[in-house]
Amino acid sequence: MIEKLPNENGYFGEYGGSFVPENLQGVLNEITAAYMQVKEDRSFQDELTYLYRHYVGRPSPVYPAKKLSEVIGGAQIFLKREDLNHTGAHKINHCLGEALLAKRMGKKKVIAETGAGQHGVALATAAALVGLECDIYMGEIDIAKEHPNVVRMKILGATVVPVSGGRKTLKDAVDAAFISYLNDPVTQFYAIGSVVGPHPFPMMVRDFQSVVGREAKEQFRELTGKLPDHLVACVGGGSNAMGLFTAFLDDAGVEMHGVEPSGIGFKVGEHAATLTLGTPGVLHGFRSYLLQDEKGEALPVYSVASGLDYPGVGPQHSYLKDIKRVQYHCASDREAIDAFYLLSRKEGIIPALESAHAVAYARKLALEIDKDKTILVNLSGRGDKDIDFVVEKYGIPE
Numbered sequence: 565m566i567e568k569l570p571n572e573n574g575y576f577g578e579y580g581g582s583f584v585p586e587n588l589q590g591v592l593n594e595i596t597a598a599y600m601q602v603k604e605d606r607s608f609q610d611e612l613t614y615l616y617r618h619y620v621g622r623p624s625p626v627y628p629a630k631k632l633s634e635v636i637g638g639a640q641i642f643l644k645r646e647d648l649n650h651t652g653a654h655k656i657n658h659c660l661g662e663a664l665l666a667k668r669m670g671k672k673k674v675i676a677e678t679g680a681g682q683h684g685v686a687l688a689t690a691a692a693l694v695g696l697e698c699d700i701y702m703g704e705i706d707i708a709k710e711h712p713n714v715v716r717m718k719i720l721g722a723t724v725v726p727v728s729g730g731r732k733t734l735k736d737a738v739d740a741a742f743i744s745y746l747n748d749p750v751t752q753f754y755a756i757g758s759v760v761g762p763h764p765f766p767m768m769v770r771d772f773q774s775v776v777g778r779e780a781k782e783q784f785r786e787l788t789g790k791l792p793d794h795l796v797a798c799v800g801g802g803s804n805a806m807g808l809f810t811a812f813l814d815d816a817g818v819e820m821h822g823v824e825p826s827g828i829g830f831k832v833g834e835h836a837a838t839l840t841l842g843t844p845g846v847l848h849g850f851r852s853y854l855l856q857d858e859k860g861e862a863l864p865v866y867s868v869a870s871g872l873d874y875p876g877v878g879p880q881h882s883y884l885k886d887i888k889r890v891q892y893h894c895a896s897d898r899e900a901i902d903a904f905y906l907l908s909r910k911e912g913i914i915p916a917l918e919s920a921h922a923v924a925y926a927r928k929l930a931l932e933i934d935k936d937k938t939i940l941v942n943l944s945g946r947g948d949k950d951i952d953f954v955v956e957k958y959g960i961p962e
């Protein structure tokens with residue numbers, strides 16, 4: 565039973581765990597205990613379910629993308645519309661959970677890193693709602709690229725802390741947020757933005773996101789009378805993918821595909837294809853596949869989608885890769901941009917660049933399998949945040 569993982573030390577097979585300084589381990593143990601308690605607590609779960617429904621707008625629909633499927637000319641593609649959530653992506657699902665937990669634990673402030681700004685906006689939103697202070701660490705390159713999200717966070721009352729170290733992107737923002745957390749882990753709660761970091765975060769964020777797959781399973785059955793043949797989701801840290809996959813892990817007939825960004829090529833610094841090209845190691849307090857040099861230092865990564873350019877990946881994905889329960893593939897910048905425009909033009913849905921990677925792979929997969937097969941894609945977010953960047957860099961096709 566894959567669903568029972570991780571074990572009590574936070575391991576998925578040989579991946580996960582907690583590699584942190586001793587003083588932080590004490591705080592993480594408190595978070596684990598508090599989380600295990602709210603997991604079984606009716607009033608906590610009811611409050612979260614209430615907010616999912618009346619605040620986020622859940623359940624998000626499953627939409628049969630008939631025009632897209634037709635123009636591709638292969639299998640039938642369906643979209644789980646996480647782009648329709650309040651704040652425009654799946655991240656609000658775990659941010660609300662983490663903010664409610666932080667509040668229950670008596671924390672004053674939530675802090676986090678952000679790449680595309682989606683996690684920052686989602687957390688700033690949850691903090692405003694729940695009544696917590698909020699500091700968001702963001703690389704300077706991402707600040708320039710994702711201007712609207714920076715403004716949103718400030719409007720919501722959060723403090724955006726620019727990070728000028730390293731390559732000034734997501735990994736450096738994680739480093740900076742981590743240092744701040746080490747300095748004050750008592751009044752602050754580090755609301756990690758994906759299924760990464762030390763135990764209990766990979767488990768906790770997965771559990772909060774698993775609402776996506778539970779809903780999708782029921783909705784898909786209602787639409788088709790069956791389960792989907794294939795699931796497809798993009799993988800940065802891997803939270804939207806785990807959100808979709810978890811409810812189906814024990815359904816042997818459902819094949820699962822994670823899609824990583826191959827950016828502009830397979831040389832160092834051109835991609836962020838961690839599971840495809842990485843090796844096991846330790847980064848940011850957990851063991852997983854990593855893009856690393858001989859000394860175990862994280863390598864530079866790149867993707868057109870800021871939310872995907874991270875040199876690590878959630879430990880459960882590393883495990884699922886090794887046991888071959890999930891297959892991992894790549895989509896390039898170019899394929900993602902093409903999919904971005906295809907979905908916009910054929911269905912009137914502008915996807916986030918991250919999600920466009922999943923659409924790009926689904927497009928290939930649809931042509932490799934029988935036409936009567938079904939593919940359920942997690943459309944993790946909407947593309948409003950990306951439109952200026954895409955049009956400036958790639959232009960608008962005829």
Ligand SMILES: *Cc1c(COP(=O)(O)O)cnc(C)c1O
Binds near residue numbers: 654805916944945946
């Ligand atoms: C952040 C983000 C991702 C990548 O994060 P995961 O943890 O891999 O899901 C994907 N899609 C969108 C829209 C995002 O904002």
